[in-house]
Amino acid sequence: MRYRTAWQALGQNPLKVLRSSWPWRSLAYLLSGVAFGSVTTAVLVLALAAGIVSLVLLVGAAVLLGVALSGVAVTRFERWRLRLVDLDPVPDPHRCPDRSGPLAWLRTRLREPATWRELGFTAVSATALWWMDLLVLGFALVVPVLVMTSPLDDPGAWPLAVVGLLLLAAAPYTITAWAGARAAVTRLMLTPRDSELGRELTDVRASRARLVDAFDAERRRIERDLHDGAQQRLVSLNMLLGQARLDTPSDSRLAAQLADAQDQVTLVVEELRELSRGVHPKALTDQGLAAAVGNLAARSALPVAVDIRLSHRMAVPVETTAYFVVAEALANATKHSEATRVEVHARLHHDVLTLSVSDDGTGGASPQTGTGLVGLADRVAAAEGRLRLSSPPGGPTLLHVELPCR
Structure with a gap:
């Protein structure tokens, strides 16, 4: 020894x-x-x-x-x-x-x-x-x-x-x-002394929170630029292609090329919309967490039961953190868990948002497997929240998050 x-x-x-x-x-x-x-x-x-x-x-x-x-x-x-x-x-x-x-x-x-x-x-x-x-x-x-x-x-x-x-x-x-x-x-x-260490920890937490807030603000700016800039220009281009098709004989080779170009532009617009949702969903800013998670569930490859009942809107960092917790959990369930069903549950208890995402998959989720859980835990910690994961081999998997809403 x-x-x-x-x-x-x-x-x-x-x-x-x-x-x-x-x-x-x-x-x-x-x-x-x-x-x-x-x-x-x-x-x-x-x-x-x-x-x-x-x-x-x-x-x-x-x-x-x-x-x-x-x-x-x-x-x-x-x-x-x-x-x-x-x-x-x-x-x-x-x-x-x-x-x-x-x-x-x-x-x-x-x-x-x-x-x-x-x-x-x-x-x-x-x-x-x-x-x-x-x-x-x-x-x-x-x-x-x-x-x-x-x-x-x-x-x-x-x-x-x-x-x-x-x-x-x-x-x-x-x-x-x-x-x-x-x-x-x-x-x-x-x-x-504890007071000195406490001040240092407070400074570190504040610095980390500022970094997360700045990152989220930059994501929202990118989303606005994509929505109001490139996406709008592509929509205008799609309309111009449609007008050009109307002025072109329908049986000509040019009409077929214009139709193909219009289909490609439509596909690009859809991909750009999907990208902007991943950067920062507009529904989260305009309508709140429940609507944004509902959109996630509608686009998910797995059946998702959403039960989110909130009495009021929360601060932007809290809603953003909760949204990306759900997004990452759904992505992991789709890619790794072999689940057939996912449930999302959220409630606001006084000044704490409790959020849980569960699936009936094979389990075995771990931060060491590189499934994005480490980054998710860092984001929750930056919001002074707590993240707990239960995922025994054979399932089910339960991700439980508590976020203060002071």
Whole structure:
């Protein structure tokens, strides 16, 4: 079994600790803590003194600002050093500045709670932690050596050599135990708080929702361009071809060519209409979810029973997400499930739209099979909804979606 921390290795199997690398890693962790802590303390004390003395000049304010931001650099090294005794990395709580440049970085760091928490950790480390590292190393290594060598001056004190030897044998446990405790305290102080993670998650969700909204807006624009532009021109061309046929003898070769061209234009118009429905159905914008899903059912190769009862129209992102859930589910049922019937059910409960699509096919649907379910789940998640899939081998398949309508 591979242990993730020195504390875990010592607590689970202390007999094997001596044969592992954890005591040596712990020793390196404490030695580097003493070295880095002493240097950091000396530099910060000198910088703080110089900043206070030169505060009358403008230079002192810059020095004190550097001291305030020193925790960012110190804790970055601490997070890297922590990997000696804790294999799980501590996430960096800082976010990237909105703009480039040192001033944007400075404003961002000064406004973050993590910056001041890291300054507090630096103060605790400088005043207590590295001193305790030094104390533990002295007790675990220096004291046993002094006790063992005391009989050299007083031969009658030979029992102290045994005591020193026993203390030295216990040194790996002492060092590993304190290194594990020290690492736990460091992780506790440096791990981002829930409020900070919550803000990051909120930003990510908002960004993802904006991307989905922008994508849907672009789909609607493309649908309008197809409907009002290319489609209308093709309809006009079809009418011109029809007028040309009226002016042409019906038994001529040109009349047959015009008829063939008119049939081809009619086919292109139908395909373009189908394409525009796939991009963003006009019925969804004009009439709502029930009408748009009804059109999907009418064009489906499978019999589809639609039971959608909604008391009012919902927000555009909710209707769009629900529509494409149904469209993807019907496409999967037609292509993969060997189903003979599909049922679509939707209700609006207070501020939540519940939507389910079921079929009597062979089942076995899974996001890993590449049937578009991953993209569908991402779209539902972007709308802060939940998607659940039940599709055991042999069927039936049930896709259940809940979308908030706040």
